[in-house]
Amino acid sequence: MGGTGTGKSSLIRLLTEDTGVKIGSSLDSLTTDVQLFRFLDHTSGRNIVLVDTPGFDDSRSDITDTAVLKKIAAFLLNEYDEKRQLNGLVYLHRISDPRFGAQASRNLKIFQNICGTKAYKNITVLTTFWDSVSTEEGLMREEQLKSTFFNHIVAQGARFMRHDRSTQSALEIITHILTLTPTDVQIQEEIRIGGKGLEDTAAGSIHREEVERVLAKHKQEIASLGEEINTIKHDNESLRRDLLEEKEELEQRLRLWENEKADLKKGLEDSLKSRGQLEDQYKSVDVVRSATLELLQVQLEDKKKATTVVAQVREEIAVQRTYKGNGNDFFQFAYSDRYPPCMKIIPTDDRKNPLRIFDFASFAETTALLFIRPELLWTKLRNLAPNQIIAEQTMQALEVHNYRLHTEARQRAKLDPGARDMYMSKNIGLRRDWYTDAAFGQQQFTGTNPTTITLAPRRWMDEFMLVARVQERTDVTKLLTERADNMYVQDYSDFRSSIGLYPGERIVCDGRHGCSSVALFHLETEGKLHPLGIVLDYKGSMQESVTIFNRRITSNVNGNEYEDWPWRFAKTCVQVSDWLRHEVAIHLVNTHLVEEVIIVAAYRSFGPNHIITRLLEPHWSTTLSLNKAARETLVPKIIIGMTGLSASQTYAFLKAEYNKFDWKGLYIPNDLKRRGFPIENLDEPKYHNYGYARNIARMWNIIRKFVSTVLAKEYAGGDQEVVSDRSLAVFCEEVRSRDGGQLTSFPDINTLNELIDFVTMCIHIAVPQHTAVNYLQQYYQTFVPNKPSALHIPLPQSLAELCSFTEQDLLSALPLKKPRDWLLMAQVPYLLSFEVPEESTILHYAETTSSSRATLEIIRSAAQVLSMDLRAFIDTVTRNSTELDDQQTPYLVLDPSKTAISILI
Template sequence: MSLSRSALMNVHLPYMVQYPEETDYSTAMKHAAEGYDHARQMIAFLFDILDYESSVPQKFTPEEKKAKYTWNHSDNFPPHLAIIPEDIDVPSYKIFSIVRLVQTLLIVSGIQFDEGLAPGPQQNTMEKLAEWNAERHRSQGWIKDMFNEPNIGLRNDWYTDAVFAQQFFTGPNPTTITLASDMWMKAFIEEAASQAKQEVIALFRSALPNSFYVQDFSDFRGRMGARPDEELCSEDSTRYGCASVALFYLPPNGKLHPLAIIPDYKGSMAASITLFNKRVDPADQSVDQANDWPWRYAKTCVLSADWALHEMIIHLNNTHLVEEAVIVAVQRTLPDSHIVFRLLEPHWVVTLSLNALARSVLVPDVIVPIAGFSAPRIFQFVGHAFTNFDWKALYVPTDLESRGFPLDRLDDDKFHNYAYAKNIKDMWTTLRKFVSSVLRDRQYYLDDCAVATDAHIQDWCDEMRSGKGAGMKNFPKSISTLDDLIDMVTMCIHIAAPQHTAVNYLQQYYQTFVPNKPSALFSPLPQSLSQLESYTESDLMAALPLQARQEWLLMAQIPYLLSRQVEQDGNIVTYATSASNNKDPIIAAAGKELSADLDILAGVFLKNSEKLDDQNTAYNVLAPDQLANAIVI
């Protein structure tokens, strides 16, 4: 049976929608009409993105690449493609699971396709929430939903210090934990002395050098353009954000342990609250972790701040938006026959179409409505990250070293739980070897001089840096050596393939169970240490969106939408096989080597996962057969 746009628009949608009870009939009808119109708009949008009876006029640019790929500088987002050319536009049903997409649009519309997807008033304790989550997972029907796959809430120990800490090594954002600076060490030592935390002070004195790390969100206000003491919240003050800082101890045995948390850093330790963990020794069994509510609240603040950094910067900006800038700039400056273009193009696939959907729907209709910050703060946050994206500093070897993870020591027992670092280092080395094998062939570049005199490469640099182009001031002014070119091409592939895979495909597991990583807090943050120390379970429950059903559903559904398993024809193994059959014998030879190297890495990554202390969750997101070749979702 064929279902047309007009037929579907005549479906009596109000019967699918749940409305609050109203004593006034006219008010109730007004709510019904608004809900009906909203639902009709979302279904119309669904047809548009499916490219089915589309109501969006198709506009096509001229054949020349600079006219075809033009920049848009006129909206809240960083520079991006103005119009997607028809020949590369991909409808969303080829990007997303259609079932997951429809479910998401229904939630955004306010239509409740399943009443049981969010907890009710009876789930008013953490224990009851965990029980509800487990039951929801067990009772999957023939139409799957966000609880089809396992999530962290199914673990009996999901709230513990060990599980909390390990997320910064192998969770959806394992990219920002950093060796504590002298400034942070001095600040925490002084604060421990001020609070007379003798056991903590003793640990600071006895620990080996380079044993303390931080997850640092203290710069949120500065990057968002807020005052140091400004309350971070949504426009309607129903959701709250925080600029947390967490201090961890990493002993020689590699068991990362949280020591102290600043729930919301306001420019200085004196203006902020610092809570120390009662369990200084991770082996201490005297503290009931399940009922240490002040500490559990503080950890929730950290994970909520990490949600903001991950979703808006590490995931959205540092992969999707940055890669789009590369695509547009390369299309505008490099001919299709150029070897750099030929190396990069297979890693673009659906990225431009996907990003257009993110700008039109995902960010304004999902991220902004569930985040703990106002829309202007969010857009400034993203824009700042884009403009200041530091390309060379984020090359994998440089990044790991600068964050306190020496490349020559990653095999030490101290770092055995940081599987992301070990895997991403090896994948970078493997991809760089592939790129080097091609670019170093004399057919393409005889020497450094050949790179320095390549006008197309210089045009690419200019396009990436220019205010009329991408406006990325930290892209190199010039690329004048073969090593520099190899590094940059490797970086562009790294962002599209392993880096995006690492920060995208674990979202469903860690975020569908909302209490583990809420997008915002739903009550104001404590204003004093004594207030925080008096917190009970009810205070933590009040910080969760239990009374905000749509926000809860979006927090849980979006990770499910974005975590669809990589198809075999879209993984890096298939790409290597395709490269090995390339008509260009140079690429073909390099592709054969890449295939062999990926086979080796599959075994290495499996061993890295088996070495983790926590065997409840294998870290296989970067396994070659699961690693997407491009930003495809």
């Protein structure tokens, strides 16, 4: 939406690559109706529908603002009736406009009242025509727009973005919108729930006031002209005639405005298109460029036939599974407001007692922390947390305390191998340089979450550049200019919009403070990832947030890193933000809960002897029971008590992250390319420290080779045989549909290559991806100062306040006076990080499968090659680890002899 000439149709033409979309060369609008354009977003694999609307300041004489409002309202009501929500609302504005005029203000006001405050978080204010202004002038106007005209919607979660007429910037808009939770808008609820007429809605009322203002103005002008005409003498006929013509024109305008007022009052009774007409438009929008979409159209047009196929497939599966001892009653989705869809009843054969999943001693200690008051904890467990004397000393005292506990734990284990605790294994706090920029930067590549570091988009480059100029950091601006293509970010700025907070609201619960950080890194030529700048807690704009730059502009600049307490506090904020992203999104949602949706949909779609079941079922062991324990205990009783989020905010964040999951976009080749790490370049010196990327890319290819070998033989008929697989079509619908898995990014599967990618992705999630983000938690998080789950003091509200921070401030931010919180932060990573038994590794699976006569021959023969590939890969993992600059912490987590065969813990 937006005014005429702001670039709506141009943007659509760019995204759809449709030259048939007409673009005006002046401020006269070429859009007179609500138009729908469908295209396939190749990055996410999702089908996108763009809705173009006429502008409210339309210059055409054959369409009024009332007609525009009615057309938009009619479209929105049809969407509401069809239970289709909007992912995003894009409001376009020309940055080249020197002033925000009265018409622009009215347009924005109507738009705001169409949306309502609930939908503000789904708004993207897209500024256009940046090539018509200087960068400095554009940034100044953008800040003015944010702080004045758009301040209310920005304060409640709307995001500003820039469009430079390039396809890349257009796709960035789509990428952002796909992360948002779909919503209804205010005008839909006002009419459908509140029963209001169009003129009585908030948007209608705004327009009615404008119509009445113009009517009153015209009436006054006509009356004044009448009085003036009556005073003219008869000998001045020329003047009389001119005034009469002017009066007649005004009266004609008056009649048009009166008609518009009547039209508004009449409401939508004449302009609401039938549901069938709009559905026809959905089915015929533009030229469908993909065989996938053509198949989808066929399926939608013949729902009855599709329903019959689904029923037949499920009946066949029910018979097969009943024969195996599991009736179809088990394989149902369950739904809640807190979690993504899950298995309603776990089949008997898949149920696992928690004591068979977790180490008994660790499980007992965690249970004690949850249900026993700190002062009643037995001495051994209580002494693992720093005491009051240590808490009042120094960071060095914590390091000494950590070393002592590690030494004592190893001595006990020598006498009694069963006497293990969280400090028996090494942790990062034993390193003398654990706090340094080098260790912090390397964790983005080989730590617990090496999956989200991303090439900095222009938005963040511009934001950091602006702040660097304000802070007069010419060294930073010079580096940002000269090395723009080598800047990377960890971006947690979306936390507030995900949990329903306004940009200015604090993230805090029960004295625990959270933050929404943004960290800027420079990937130096020799491959070191050096932290350059940090926004402690992004509150909608840099002006409202605290940003600090590193005193050490490059990694080879000397400095006293140990006593740079403001910078160390800033890095701790990033770690707190990443703790939430990693534990809830990357680990829990993107592996555990996404895999469960695949499991349930597969059980409902494939028989036990289907080749997809045969390939995937070995990777499902323990997952369902483990996820049930996570929903019943880990999240409500542990996670919620460890962060700055309340219970409702935690569940909102969890659901938002599930809605953002991009199935095809997270295929490893696609994901690494999108984040600025093309696979073909990973062996260059510049990327040698990115151990995760180098290993996971090779592992993806190994898994895909195995899957491809099996499926190419099973589907010897190629693409046609894939399309003919009824179970596969049912499965895709199960994963996506509202009464199924609700994973809307899941693609159609119509080719053999698409099928191979899908199966590869399922194994990837359960095996190397889960291993990579799970099994390093003990090392990096047991030493709480490295990565706490929350801060225990409020964040500084200005750069000056941050710069005054001392060692005591950083110590106060840790839960030193709350031993239970400290122990949970240290104990939970230990609970979740036990080494994988040899018989549960991917290598063991390959070797036993390749020699078992009970295995299908096509899987057995492919497993023989898989086993050899994995054996060779062990050497690759070792070599990649030895090539890291950081040789204190080997990166061997993806060694196939240590990589779990499924989500075991």
